[in-house]
Each structure stands twice: as structure tokens, then as C-alpha cells.
Amino acid sequence: METTDQAPAKSRRTGPLVSSTGQVLVRPVTFQFALDPTVDQRVLFAKSAGARRVAFNHHVGRVKENLDRREREKDLPYGPRLPGLSWSAISFINEMNAWKNGQLDSSPQNDDGTRGLHWRHEIPSDVFECASVDAAQALANWSDSKRGTRKGVPVGFPRFAAKGRVTPSFRLRNRANPGETQSIRFTDPTHLRLPKIGEVKVFGPTRRVRRMIGLGRFHIHSATITLRGGRWICSLNGVAAKFHHERRRPKDRHATTVGIDRGITALAVCADAQGQLLAVFEGVNELRHAHEQLVRAQKTLARATPGSKGRSRAKSRLNKLHRRVANQRRHHAHQVSSWVMKNCGSVVLEDLNVAGMVKNHHLARAISDAAMGEVGRQIHYKAPWYGVNVTVADRFFASSKICSGCGAKKDRLDLSTRVYACEHCDLVIDRDHNAGVNLARWTPALVST
Ligand SMILES: [Zn+2]
Structure with missing residues (x-):
């Protein structure tokens, strides 16, 4: 597809996003839909939510262990000290990839002798990445709160995401720039396409959001799939253009x-x-x-x-x-x-x-x-x-x-x-x-x- 290169690559972007129709997208907006997944999709949703928990807990556990050991070593008069871990989202993502692909000593060991999470290929890889970003954010919130640089109620050390206690949820990102083929998109009025998962049936009127996307007035950043009250809900998070000046x-x-x-x-x-x-x-x-x-x-x-x-x-x-x-x-x-x-x-x-x-x-x-x-x-x-x-x-x-x-x-x-x-x-x-x-x-x- 021919590109006029209106929107520079996402990583280089400094100002607001500009859509393929030249709209400046400044307004964070979320659209929510109830989903009507097939039986197979339901299973995949539940597995993905489980994978998110595994990844989140993996990072939190790793950091907790590191902090505990460093706390114990603090009083040692000499000897090697355990170095601190990087808590940045990018280092979490890299570590998660290496861990789940079996490249680390700490990677899980399978019965057939292979290393790594054997079910990782069933899950959209973005689930692991987003969970890593979330874990990094939760830890940053905690340390900012401890340092007093965060507003609002004090935030504790992230709790492990226990099955049955946390709301099953996972996030997928739309990696495409405006003008490219979007990885999260409506294929028809009642179907939303999600990466790796495919087309999922959507309840409710989608006309407004589809119209906004069609006119380049809304760009999807990510989709969060959550099980609420027995129903899978999709939140499309993104940025929208300003309202008409009369509004x-x-x-x-x-x-x-x-x-x-x-x-x-x-x-x-x-x-x-x-x-x-x-x-x-x-x-x-x-x-x-x-x-x-x-x-x-x-x-x-x-x-x-x-x-x-x-x-x-x-x-x-x-x-x-x-x-x-x-x-x-x-x-x-x-x-x-x-x-x-x-x-x-x-x-x-x-x-x-x-x-x-x-x-x-x-x-x-x-x-x-x-x-x-x-x-x-x-x-x-x-x-x-x-x-x-x-x-x-x-x-x-x-x-x-x-x-x-x-x-x-x-x-x-x-x-x-x-x-x-x-x-x-x-x-x-x-x-x-x-x-x-x-x-x-x-x-x-x-x-x-
Ligand atoms: Zn008076």
C-alpha cells in the first residue's frame, strides 16, 4: 500500500497521533462491547487470562525474591552482593520472552525434556508482553508511592494475581499505525477481529465506533478482554479526534x-x-x-x-x-x-x-x-x-x-x-x-x- 507517511513510526512519535485522514487524535476514549464468543474462543479467552496471571506473577515473584535476598545480604560485612533487577517494562518483556521460550536456567522444565512454557504458542504473545508492562507499572506505582512521588492513596507491593480472586482479563495491542491494516478491526457490523484469536461476535450497536474509525477520527491502541458477571466484555482503548468546534x-x-x-x-x-x-x-x-x-x-x-x-x-x-x-x-x-x-x-x-x-x-x-x-x-x-x-x-x-x-x-x-x-x-x-x-x-x- 502506498504511504504518504503522515504518521511517523510509533516509537519515534513525540506529539499527538495523526490519523490517515489528517485528524489530530488527542482525546483518550474507550468503547465497550459485550462479546458473544464461540466455545473455542471462550476457552482461549480463559487460557489467555490465565497466561496473563502467570506472567504477572512471574515478574512480581522474581522482584520479591530479589528484594528479600538483598535485604538479608544488607547486613553482611563483606562478600558478593546480589545485584538489583531492572524493573523497566522493556526488560520485563525481554526476560519474559527468554523465560517462556526456555532460554533461561530458571525456565520451566517439561516432562519431555524441553524447556519453557509448553503452552505458550496457544496464547497470543501480546498477552505476555502486556502482562509484563502491567507488572512493571504496578511495581513502579508501589515504589513511587513509597518515595512519596505518587498522588492518591498509598499503593502496596503488588499482590499475586490469584485465580478466583482477580477478575480474569488480558490485553492485546493494535500494533498498526494509522493508514495500515489494523490488527484489531471490525470486519462487519457485528464482528471484531482480534490478533491470533480471530473474529469474535460483538453485541450491541457498533455503528458509531465503526464510523469514527472509517473517518479516521478514532484509532484503537488496545483491546482489553475481561470476564465480568459471567460475560466477556471488550474495551477498545484508543484516541479520538476533537469534537466539532460548535460542540x-x-x-x-x-x-x-x-x-x-x-x-x-x-x-x-x-x-x-x-x-x-x-x-x-x-x-x-x-x-x-x-x-x-x-x-x-x-x-x-x-x-x-x-x-x-x-x-x-x-x-x-x-x-x-x-x-x-x-x-x-x-x-x-x-x-x-x-x-x-x-x-x-x-x-x-x-x-x-x-x-x-x-x-x-x-x-x-x-x-x-x-x-x-x-x-x-x-x-x-x-x-x-x-x-x-x-x-x-x-x-x-x-x-x-x-x-x-x-x-x-x-x-x-x-x-x-x-x-x-x-x-x-x-x-x-x-x-x-x-x-x-x-x-x-x-x-x-x-x-x-
Ligand atoms: Zn445571612
């Missing part, structure tokens, strides 16, 4: 800054600095109801006899409910975030310590906290797509306690008090509405209030 900057956006208060009764309440209430998003009660079902399913599982049929039934029901709750949470969060992108040019959110909140053991709080965290996450990732300016108010800004009428501040305000009544100016206003107005007015100079 990026709608004309009828709210003229002033909008404050978004995320709460435990309404998921989000949006108001502006003039005190106008713009939108209220419910949905928390629905999440709570789904969660109650989840708790009941958990109890059923706990009471079931280990190894019984009832137990496996209870377990699959619990998995399904977990999936449903997560879906609902995402759905409600999308309602909020897409409204914000369409209607606001500039928003202020309060700073939620989500990592700390998820540890909250009070159930009602835990549910809304997770939903609030998801709303924030979506607003942050969508904002650059739509050119929305997002500001995060200082963590110590008491948006709920300040009166939006006169600026007086209450010393305390219980979570159960749903209406804000000011003692100074007689303002009576919904608690979340009040907080939204305060957030809309927030500027960095207000830190000390």
Missing part, C-alpha cells in the same frame, strides 16, 4: 461562573454567583436502593455453604449487582458532567478528599461519596474536550456554612440540616443551593474565610 464551544452557555455542590441528597446542585439555581441532579436515592440489594446479596453469600451450588449462584448474583451499581453511578455522573459541559463555560467544584472518603464506613456516605468522586472525575476529564474552565475551591473553604446572602459564617451545620437559615439576614435557602452559590463566588483570595 466544543456551545453558544448558549451560562454567562457567569457556576458553582457545583455535590451532596448526599442530590448528587449535584448547580448555581451561579447571583444566587440563581440552575440545575438539580437527583439519583442518590436510586443508588442507595441498589446498594441495599447489594448488601442483602452479600449476606446471602456469607451464609451459603462453601463449595455449594447456592454459593456460586449467590456469588454471580452479587457480581451482577456490583456491576449494576457501578453502571448506575456512571450513568448519573454522566448526566451531571454532560449538562455541565453543555451549559457552563466556567465551573467551581469543592475539593473532595475522595481517597480518604471512600474509606468512610458509614454506608449512606460511602455511596454518595463514590458518586461524587465519579462526577468530579468526569468533569475533569471532559473539561479540556469542551474548553470548560474548572476551578477547585480550597479544601478549607466552608461552602456550606457561609450565608450566600450576607456572608456570615455559622460555626457548625449538621449534615442533617437540609435548609440553611441565616441568623443575621433572615435568608432561608436550601443547603446545597446555598453551597453552590458560595462555590460560584469562590476565588483564591477567599482561602482564609
